[in-house]
Amino acid sequence: MKFHSTVSHLLSGVATAHKSHLERRLGEIGLHSGQVLMLMELWKRDGRRQVDLAAELNIAPPTINKTLTGLIDGGYVTRDRVEDDARSTRIFLTPEGVAVREKVEAQWLEIEEEILGELTEAERLILSELLSKLKHFYFGTEPE
Amino acid sequence: MKFHSTVSHLLSGVATAHKSHLERRLGEIGLHSGQVLMLMELWKRDGRRQVDLAAELNIAPPTINKTLTGLIDGGYVTRDRVEDDARSTRIFLTPEGVAVREKVEAQWLEIEEEILGELTEAERLILSELLSKLKHFYFGTEPE
DNA sequence: CTTTAACCATTAGCCTGCTAATTAACAGAT
């Protein structure tokens, strides 16, 4: 049996390498990959609860919590308790959290180009579609 | 700027979910994803040095070392020093390491089908090709 | 032969995932 030709195996290698690549390139601007993914979600809309961010990112609450602690230490977000529900917290961007977006955008575009460098425009589109299907499977089915 | 439509972002989500999915499904047969990837490499050819396995898997030596320690604890491989070079070690499969292959194959095929369930045969091929290109980019360029 | 450089494995320590277990707070049913 040839494990190495399965999509699962191929995807495993690409997944690890991609994460590692992101970590290295984003580290250049002082951020970690998990933090950036989180910021992207907050730039869409902040003030949400941790559990909502977890659902949106398809990541477990403890991981969200840890990532946010790092962002708070970095001064990018705040974790506020609101009176309507003492259990939950609300995550808000600080001015720094808003401001860093510009730097991240520039870096992100560079990264995107690096990765897609050898793909034609048509291939990029197809890759996006196929990845979207996989994402839909995982994000939809995962929780079981 | 729409981060969420970039391939990097899409791939990040899929990468995390895929790893997580593998971990859960492989955990059912008592193995971790990193261990299985390592075993697959050893089933191709064992007796290699850690640094060679690291290069083949595109993973840093300390990570290889940790994964192997787990496999040794599980009784799947041995780490032997050979006389020709006292710096390096050679990694060999134990009978258990050879035997577990059958179980992993069955599980791996199931996982593969789960993931590809909603893709047509043509899409699977295209996805393989595109992932191979990405892998080639990462595995080739990464070390820099 | 000795000094220097390169190489291999390991350790320590960090980030990002996870699950399981705690604690606190809300909600519902009685």
Added chain:
DNA sequence: ATCTGTTAATTAGCAGGCTAATGGTTAAAG
């Protein structure tokens, strides 16, 4: 009003990535 169940955040601890730093060997230069 209370008891029970659910929900939110957090803590602890593990796997699997990484880099940086050690220690020991080998190889190369001198």
